[in-house]
Amino acid sequence: MSAAGAALRLRGGLTQRLVETARRWPTYMRVAAGVLALLVVAGLLANVVAPLDDTAVDLDHVLEGPTAAHPMGTDEVGRDLLTRVLHGVRISLVIAVLASLAAVAVGALVGVLAGTLGGRADAVLMRMTDVFASQNHFLFGVLLLVLFRPVLGGTGAIMLAIGFTHWPSLARIVRGELLSVRERPFVLAAIGGGASRHRLARRHYLPHLLPAVGLAFVLTVPHAVFHESAYSFLGLGLEPHQASLGNILADGQRSLLAGGWWIALFPGLALLAIAMTIGTIAEYWREHLHPRWRSELEL
Amino acid sequence: MLRAERISKSYRASGGHVVAVDGASLQLERGQRLGLVGPSGSGKSTLAQVMAMLLAPDDGSLTVDGDRIDVWGVHCRCELRHRVQLVFQSPRMAVDPRLRVGEAILEPLVASRLLAARDAECAVLLHDWATRVGLTYDLLERFPHEVSEGQLQRACLARALIVAPRYLICDELSSMLDVSTQAALLEAIAAIQAEQELGVLLITHDRVLADTWCGEVADIRELAARSGEGEADATQRHASARAAALSALVRGRQRRAMPP
């Protein structure tokens, strides 16, 4: 084999690496990824997939348990629950992803600023982060909702409430990773080789930060789904007629005494499925985040 | 000549300052083999990093072939920095785990824009250096965690030598290595030295190795301008450095423990 040929094989393309990774997935990861993909597609195509209109009131079929016509039953005004849950999955996922992006953006920005500026700026930023972290983020979110729902509407206020309360932990992670990677001997070695600041950032800091940030984003999504549905459930989030999972669960709470358990059960199962699949994927990713430092041969 | 004069460096640690190097002076000529010995915790590694322009000392000066170094770290000019190269003590820590071994060897040339990663010259250079340090070609495509400690240290040596330095500082090159790997690395260095008049500073705690391989041997405890630091001092310093490392370790675990 020629020398040049060997050098060219040093780099694997991103697609190739992704395919290789997916091939190594254990069964439970494939199941989790499949279920999540199914949920996302069904949610996004809720209008196409769902058999009925999600606001269609049918007073002849009020509070009916699961049947062939209504696989998840109907609610107290006769709306088809399956349709509403699918719409709910879409609304919840979209809000959660956007809110998580906002939180991750704020957290990464604060963390990178604190880590690179250092000194007094670092101290000020981190004290600020501490103050935010010492808040109970659920209660603080409630305060934000009350204050900003009139102007931003339910959706906007929820995104603000989630984005504004979930960044401190990420800011700490980013700053910590940045500081720790800067002290590693291999960074010193890169400086010794003549790497510029720019190259250090691009070639060494960023590849170590990005997976952590990405993982934090993925982990924030189920959390955001939970917050969105919890706020809506309490009547502080989306408008009651919107088919968010939290709103349906609030309907379910009202129907419980009348024996309408399915209205409480199915939207919750959808929440559970979202959280478990994303959680499984994130956990797997976390375990494979860092290349193994130690060879298996050293016993 | 690589000349360090009255270098002092202390670290801030829990419970005050820890003096790592206290006014040490050292000279390394081209083509010379100088050994530097001393017990662990006596500041050898700190001095090595200062002399490789990676760490700014609190006091003292460094000149490379007459050029005075007044900036350290990322700010130092490439051309100057390539004159002095350092091989780190632990190869596992000194190689970015995300780069393949071959990429890691080429990294200094690419980083200082002497070569682009796509150049055909890369492959030629890479294989030339792999041969010189005794690495087989298939190892170049592996990731650091897939090769042994000795193989990784060979790669680190190649990485240091590929920029054609005038002076090479080896910080405990062989403390984790087998005797035959150590011999192989030293042979590779000797071969380059014969070609390029390389000045080598070999930092080691193995007195026999220093005495047999090096022309001259210095003891770090005798380099200090201001002597008189007692034995108790050194133990104390060692202990507190270890305590700091421990608490960093514990905090690391604590941080990991936090749920997202």
Place this chain on the structure above:
Amino acid sequence: MLKLIARRLAVLPLVLLAVATVTFALTEISPFDPVEAYVGAESNVSTERKAEIARAWGFDQPLHERFGRWIGNIARGDMGHSIVAGGQPVGPEIVSRASASIALIGGALLLVLVGGLVFGVLAAAFRGTVFDWLVRTSCYFNTAAPSFWVGLLALYVFSIELGWLPAGFTSDPRSVQSASIDFDHLILPMVVLALTGYAWFTLYVRNTLLEVLREDHVQFARAQGIGEVAVLLRYALPNALIPFVTLTGTHLAELVGGAVLIESIFGWPGLGQLALQAALSEDIPMILGITLCASVFVVLGNLLADVLYRVMDPRVREAAA
């Protein structure tokens, strides 16, 4: 140690000041009008009357004066008048509701700690068995399941269908005094509130134990012929417990948030329900009051965690000294 506690306690007012500043700024930015909220949106109170109320509350004064006065009031413990409490001061209302929440949160924390420790250790001891798998699966399920959903299901199954436990307080919560908290009413909300934390702690204890079990000193203990039970409990557990206590402090904050949901489902007359009522009636002074109380709670929890951490780990104790 005392110095640490003193320093952290000294920081507490600063944290509260920062929180108060942030919330003041937020109320200023938001278009929210407390006068409107007070008189109610549909009421036909005249504009003059509204202006009068605004003047009485000092809203016509410049920003910095209002801020100064507000901070001053908070420092004296006066957090304003609450709408949901019928115009009464916020402070006493919070105090009257606190004991119910403390009972709920304290009970849940106890369940979390004991359950997490016991099941975490057992799962680690029987790693790789069906028992371990069951514990882990139930924990993954619990970390993912929203607590209010689990609460709804529990309410349906145990109170409505089986009728084992009461469905919650159906009477006016304020008529129930803290002294008469009924244990029957406490069980369901306490267990549901504890489930998420229990799952985190169990998984955490199990994984940390398995990590410590791979360390050198555990191998050395085994090499001496020390039994596996003793190795687990006396060599691995102390090391795993140290981060465990720090988690306890941070988890206290989570429980406070979870209480809002759980109290509203089970009608538990605590601060969480008060917060929800305040939020629904846009009662800003009450929400602020509860938020500030929660901050004190969280800061104290973290302080406790830090102190315990130092007490338990000799290495950190020494590094700090």
Place this chain on the structure above:
Amino acid sequence: MSALLEVDALSVGFRTRRGIVRALSEASVAIEPGELLLVVGESGSGKTVLAHTLLSLLPRNVDVAGSVRLGGTELLGLAPAALRELRARRMALIPQSPASSLNPVRTLGGQLIEGARARGLSEEQARRRLRALLGELGLDFDFIGGRYIHQLSGGMQQRIVNAMALVGEPDVVIADEPTSGLDSELVETTAAQLQEISARGASLLVITHDLRLAQRLAGWIALLYASRIVELGPTAAFFEAPAHPYGRELLRALPEREGKSIPGMAPELTALPGHCAFADRCPDRFDRCTEALPDLYPAPDGVLARCFVHAAR
């Protein structure tokens, strides 16, 4: 009369993602009471695996074949409780790194006594014997007892684990890389302590890659290369004139001798050749070396060597 510790055709393989790692292949050694055996080899040659197999400290992803007998009792496949009992009463480990081998968050007193109790001593006996042993090593039990491991110097840590090894009066003491990462001064004291342990009558098995330590301790030596024992004999004879080419080349690599490296690298343990593993690097190689696997053949001075050069004898 059989030997105290007999290892017969012991093979250890680790199941990993990269395939089976053959850490040890058909290793056979025996130690008589009071003997000192050095197991020497470069990293990855299988010497630490041997120690861990003797003490049953191997992880789960491992296959073990062969036989290990202690005083005639087969250890492999023994019930865990019986194994632990036997290990506690008759064997002891001096760990590679004393600092990380004691629990960092517990005081030493409790751990010392607990270790002694596991060896069948009563609390009172344990206390008395530890006091005496530590006293001989120049340490005060009461002083040590209330302290944590990180509060002591490296030398003190080493002496404590030595005392812990001796407290049960074991028949076999296994020292795992006792000098790795130590200063030359500490290496000196450690070597002296090992000699003293040997002088007390216990059989001592020292795992090391430090050839200078091996030369100093003398006794018997087993040289490992690529998972196999390639030379077995008196240490003095080995340092005088190694019978196996690998041993000879290894000694030449010492800086105080020639400092000449062995060309090439050791084969990977996932892909060991079917012939002599050293053949590719051997200067004396002939046809047969790349065709078949040599046995351990008798060489001069009572040495056994795994090399066809000695096959004719």
